[in-house]
Amino acid sequence: MADATPLAALALIAAGAGAALLLRRAWRHRGERRFVALGWAAIAVALIVPALFLGSARGPFIAETMISIGALIVVARGVTVREKRGNGRQSLAPEPSERPSAVWRGVLRWLLAGPVGMIAAMGVGIAYAVWVPGAPQTRLLVAGLMIPVLWGGAIAWTLADNRILRATAVLVGVSVVTFSAAVLKGFA
Numbered sequence: 001m002a003d004a005t006p007l008a009a010l011a012l013i014a015a016g017a018g019a020a021l022l023l024r025r026a027w028r029h030r031g032e033r034r035f036v037a038l039g040w041a042a043i044a045v046a047l048i049v050p051a052l053f054l055g056s057a058r059g060p061f062i063a064e065t066m067i068s069i070g071a072l073i074v075v076a077r078g079v080t081v082r083e084k085r086g087n088g089r090q091s092l093a094p095e096p097s098e099r100p101s102a103v104w105r106g107v108l109r110w111l112l113a114g115p116v117g118m119i120a121a122m123g124v125g126i127a128y129a130v131w132v133p134g135a136p137q138t139r140l141l142v143a144g145l146m147i148p149v150l151w152g153g154a155i156a157w158t159l160a161d162n163r164i165l166r167a168t169a170v171l172v173g174v175s176v177v178t179f180s181a182a183v184l185k186g187f188a
Contacts, residue, residue: 009062009066012046012062012067012070013067013069013070013073014070015042015043015045015066015070016043016066016067016068016069016070017070017071017073017074018070019039019040019043019046019067019071020039020070020075021074022038022039022042023035023036023039023040046066046067047064047067049063050062050063108164109158109159109164109167110159112158112164112168112171113154113155114155116154116158116168116171117154117155117171118151119175120154120171120172120175120178121146121148122147123174123177123179123182124147124174125143125146125147125150126143126178126179126182127178127179127181127182128143128146129142129182130181130186131181131182131185154171
């Protein structure tokens with residue numbers, strides 16, 4: 001089986017690229033539902049077949065990685081470089097807030113993004129560690145790796161969102177729900 005590993009990896013990369021091409025074609029031709037079904041079927045087959053040969057834990061993990069590489073190749077192949085527009089203002093991303101800035105809004109937004117976003121990210125990580133099945137070491141490791149990514153996402157979203165109350169409600173709600181879920185079950 002060790003000799004077939006590079007060929008199997010190439011086959012999985014090709015399956016991922018083929019699935020991505022089918023899904024891209026379905027995206028470009030909106031009426032073609034069969035390409036959506038074929039693309040997802042190719043992904044499912046590419047996940048199931050390695051599980052049969054490499055085991056239920058290792059097979060899908062390797063398949064997901066190789067399928068992603070194949071899809072990335074398809075996406076990278078379709079990259080186009082566009083000409084720069086004459087007016088720089090039109091090409092910039094819109095500002096999150098067109099109103100004049102106030103110091104208190106900036107301070108409130110940063111306090112919301114930092115500590116409250118961190119608490120929400122920790123809540124999701126702790127709830128993940130408590131509720132997901134598997135070895136405790138693995139759950140703690142994955143949860144610990146999730147927290148900085150989730151915190152960064154919370155910071156980016158909070159600072160980009162124009163509505164402070166919406167961000168506050170979502171982050172506080174996520175914190176309450178995830179910590180409550182973690183307390184209900186407990187880490188065992």
